Amino acid sequence: MSDIVTSEQRGDVLIIRVNNPPVNALGIAVREGVTNALADVGNAKAAVLHCEGRTFFAGADITEFGKPPQSPSLNDMIEALENCPIPVIAAMHGTSLGGGLETALGCDYRIIDRKGRVGFPEIELGIFPGAGGTQRSPRLCGIPESLKMTLDGKPITAARAVEIGLCDEISDGDILENAIAFAETKTEKHVVRDLPVPACDQAELEKVLAAAQKSRRGQIAVENATRAVLASAEMDFDSAMENERKLFMELLNGSQARAMRHMFFAERLSAKVDGLDAQPGSLGLIGVVGSGTMGGGIAMAFANAGFAVRIHDANAEALKAGLEKIRALYLASASKGRISEAEALDRFDRIQPIDSWDGFAACDLIIEAVFERMDVKKAVFAELDAVARPDAIIATNTSYLDVDEIAAGTKDPARVLGMHFFSPANVMRLLEIVRGAKTSGKALVTALDAAKRIRKVPVVSGVCHGFIGNRMLKGYGREAGLCMMEGAAPQDVDKALYDFGMPMGPLAMGDLAGLDIGYDNRRSMVAGEDYEPLASVLQDRLVEMGRKGQKTSAGIYKYEASSRAPIPDPEVDALIENIAQEQGVARRPVSADEIVERCMLALINEGARILEEGIAQRASDIDVVYVNGYGFPRYRGGPMFYADELGLAHVLERTRHYQEKFGPKWWTPAPLLEKLAAENSSFGAWKKG
Numbered sequence: 026m027s028d029i030v031t032s033e034q035r036g037d038v039l040i041i042r043v044n045n046p047p048v049n050a051l052g053i054a055v056r057e058g059v060t061n062a063l064a065d066v067g068n069a070k071a072a073v074l075h076c077e078g079r080t081f082f083a084g085a086d087i088t089e090f091g092k093p094p095q096s097p098s099l100n101d102m103i104e105a106l107e108n109c110p111i112p113v114i115a116a117m118h119g120t121s122l123g124g125g126l127e128t129a130l131g132c133d134y135r136i137i138d139r140k141g142r143v144g145f146p147e148i149e150l151g152i153f154p155g156a157g158g159t160q161r162s163p164r165l166c167g168i169p170e171s172l173k174m175t176l177d178g179k180p181i182t183a184a185r186a187v188e189i190g191l192c193d194e195i196s197d198g199d200i201l202e203n204a205i206a207f208a209e210t211k212t213e214k215h216v217v218r219d220l221p222v223p224a225c226d227q228a229e230l231e232k233v234l235a236a237a238q239k240s241r242r243g244q245i246a247v248e249n250a251t252r253a254v255l256a257s258a259e260m261d262f263d264s265a266m267e268n269e270r271k272l273f274m275e276l277l278n279g280s281q282a283r284a285m286r287h288m289f290f291a292e293r294l295s296a297k298v299d300g301l302d303a304q305p306g307s308l309g310l311i312g313v314v315g316s317g318t319m320g321g322g323i324a325m326a327f328a329n330a331g332f333a334v335r336i337h338d339a340n341a342e343a344l345k346a347g348l349e350k351i352r353a354l355y356l357a358s359a360s361k362g363r364i365s366e367a368e369a370l371d372r373f374d375r376i377q378p379i380d381s382w383d384g385f386a387a388c389d390l391i392i393e394a395v396f397e398r399m400d401v402k403k404a405v406f407a408e409l410d411a412v413a414r415p416d417a418i419i420a421t422n423t424s425y426l427d428v429d430e431i432a433a434g435t436k437d438p439a440r441v442l443g444m445h446f447f448s449p450a451n452v453m454r455l456l457e458i459v460r461g462a463k464t465s466g467k468a469l470v471t472a473l474d475a476a477k478r479i480r481k482v483p484v485v486s487g488v489c490h491g492f493i494g495n496r497m498l499k500g501y502g503r504e505a506g507l508c509m510m511e512g513a514a515p516q517d518v519d520k521a522l523y524d525f526g527m528p529m530g531p532l533a534m535g536d537l538a539g540l541d542i543g544y545d546n547r548r549s550m551v552a553g554e555d556y557e558p559l560a561s562v563l564q565d566r567l568v569e570m571g572r573k574g575q576k577t578s579a580g581i582y583k584y585e586a587s588s589r590a591p592i593p594d595p596e597v598d599a600l601i602e603n604i605a606q607e608q609g610v611a612r613r614p615v616s617a618d619e620i621v622e623r624c625m626l627a628l629i630n631e632g633a634r635i636l637e638e639g640i641a642q643r644a645s646d647i648d649v650v651y652v653n654g655y656g657f658p659r660y661r662g663g664p665m666f667y668a669d670e671l672g673l674a675h676v677l678e679r680t681r682h683y684q685e686k687f688g689p690k691w692w693t694p695a696p697l698l699e700k701l702a703a704e705n706s707s708f709g710a711w712k713k714g
């Protein structure tokens with residue numbers, strides 16, 4: 026027997042132990058070991074299936090997907106559990122996910138640690154439970170609940186799992202000992218597949234389907250998962266299992282599942298920096314400068330994770346208003362039932378206002394989130410440099426400015442870096458960590474550690490204007506603006522990109538953010554920066570007319586009072602026509618395909634430059650930025666993965682096509698794109714030498 030699966034008999038109970046760190050994924054060695062152990066139960070009267078380490082099985086081994094299948098399959102192993110002559114008890118602790126939960130459902134009973142969680146997260150991988158989960162779970166908790174878990178992918182608590190019938194008992198204390206005691210009382214088999222499927226509550230089912238339609242727009246797994254779960258009530262068990270297999274296999278090797286698997290590993294890789302072996306510094310007290318939307322959100326992100334935070338604002342009134350807003354946001358969360366009121370107030374209490382810079386002297390990490398202007402940032406850094414402990418890290422939340430220039434004004438630039446949060450900072454998962462030329466390894470790992478502890482997905486970026494995300498966004502916005510000037514109505518541009526899977530179109534997004542932001546940016550450009558006037562001339566005119574976007578109820582679209590729904594405005598259509606005429610642009614029909622292609626190619630081409638310059642460490646980091654910070658559809662895997670899927674020869678050919686059509690200024694292919702296309706290679710396979 027392998028070391029991964031061992032068994033031992035204690036009294037009448039056979040203990041089957043699995044030890045496959047880090048998360049006991051159900052790889053071939055586990056499946057083989059468990060199946061073999063079940064084949065020889067000796068004179069035991071019951072068995073306990075237990076995992077060592079931090080968790081019961083966290084699912085199938087995702088690294089095996091896309092490779093030739095190996096026997097026994099997970100279905101074979103689960104069948105062996107059901108066919109075992111003695112009852113088997115799953116001793117569940119940690120996170121029993123996906124195939125892990127399916128394995129537990131193949132057992133006769135399930136006892137779960139009070140802190141345990143169970144779920145079907147497969148939908149996040151573009152698939153659904155494919156080892157009988159869609160057939161066994163409805164027999165225990167009914168179709169709506171089973172489908173809800175399958176489509177929203179979120180784990181539920183142990184208490185909830187018992188409440189809905191998925192698990193039998195909660196364990197306080199040692200899960201293995203409790204499972205053994207439980208097993209001693211069970212001599213009868215209790216096979217889930219033999220249970221009937223309870224009648225389905227149609228109204229509940231409709232609710233679940235409506236929620237998935239909204240939150241998982243564009244994801245083809247929703248349809249297959251739904252069909253599989255519903256079949257549990259329509260077919261006999263074996264036919265429904267066959268049906269589940271067929272629907273599962275349709276997805277497993279499809280492009281959406283490939284993209285989502287790519288994102289799963291990309292999000293874990295992005296926190297790793299090649300050649301970095303420093304240890305993180307301590308992180309107890311966090312300082313935040315600026316109590317506006319960003320500063321407040323950053324303070325909340327840390328307070329939510331249990332950190333004590335000190336917040337300061339040069340303007341006492343603003344500080345007071347900022348804290349009131351934070352309190353209101355916490356109480357709103359409590360009133361929506363997301364957290365308890367006591368928790369809301371605890372979190373708020375962790376954020377302490379301070380009225381002088383001296384209050385930062387005790388902080389381990391101080392993040393500046395003040396007005397986006399170099400002189401203002403430098404003045405703040407001078408204050409922080411004077412009071413911060415020598416080993417404290419100082420970070421700027423700038424979205425565009427030169428982190429090296431900010432660092433250069435301090436005594437020790439090694440402790441300075443960028444921590445670029447995305448708004449709202451307490452919600453958005455992405456954190457760009459900007460490594461300056463002099464940033465020390467220790468500062469970098471401390472920032473990465475902070476990101477992990479506040480549950481962000483960090484991506485390390487080098488210094489350049491706009492870092493990874495905003496630098497790429499320029500080309501995307503430019504092409505959207507140009508397509509509009511060349512002939513597409515604003516709503517056509519937005520619809521094309523929405524249909525591609527973006528959460529909203531870039532023009533509606535401009536209205537949401539405020540057209541004045543871009544307007545001001547264009548007026549404060551520094552040397553070396555450039556933009557395409559034709560792509561923003563409409564926005565400039567609108568701002569000058571007082572139409573700044575949603576906040577003035579009019580921008581590129583118009584808005585009814587207290588509504589965020591954009592309404593196409595004939596006045597704007599006329600203005601576009603006038604500008605086009607005045608600028609000598611011949612209007613023509615611009616198709617949705619062209620809009621998407623130009624916007625995507627612009628992203629990809631700039632991404633290739635970012636990669637080649639070493640601003641991003643790897644292509645998958647760029648994907649992580651776009652999926653987590655800009656709403657790029659996860660099922661397309663981010664712009665660089667999307668490019669690889671299209672094939673770089675095709676991407677290059679289409680980029681050249683637009684170069685011929687519109688000239689070299691914005692369309693010269695990045696040298697790295699040329700090189701990889703010529704080598705028939707991919708961004709994913711490329712590593713900077």
Ligand code: 3H9
Pocket residue numbers: 047048050080083084085086087088099120122123124125127146147150153154155156158290293294
């Ligand atoms: C499935 O079950 C399909 C079935 O329905 C049907 C099959 C026929 N496989 O996340 P972490 C690695 S699909 C392989 O940083 P945490 C991960 O890459 C599966 N590797 O830890 C990382 O490696 P590295 C359904 C896996 O404590 C390391 O483990 N299940 C797997 O923050 C630590 O991971 C899921 O989708 C895996 N299944 O979170 C659950 N899982 O150190 C996926 C993890 O080299 N897993 N790794 O970077 C998770 O959600 C989290 O890992 C978990 C722990 C919550 C368990």
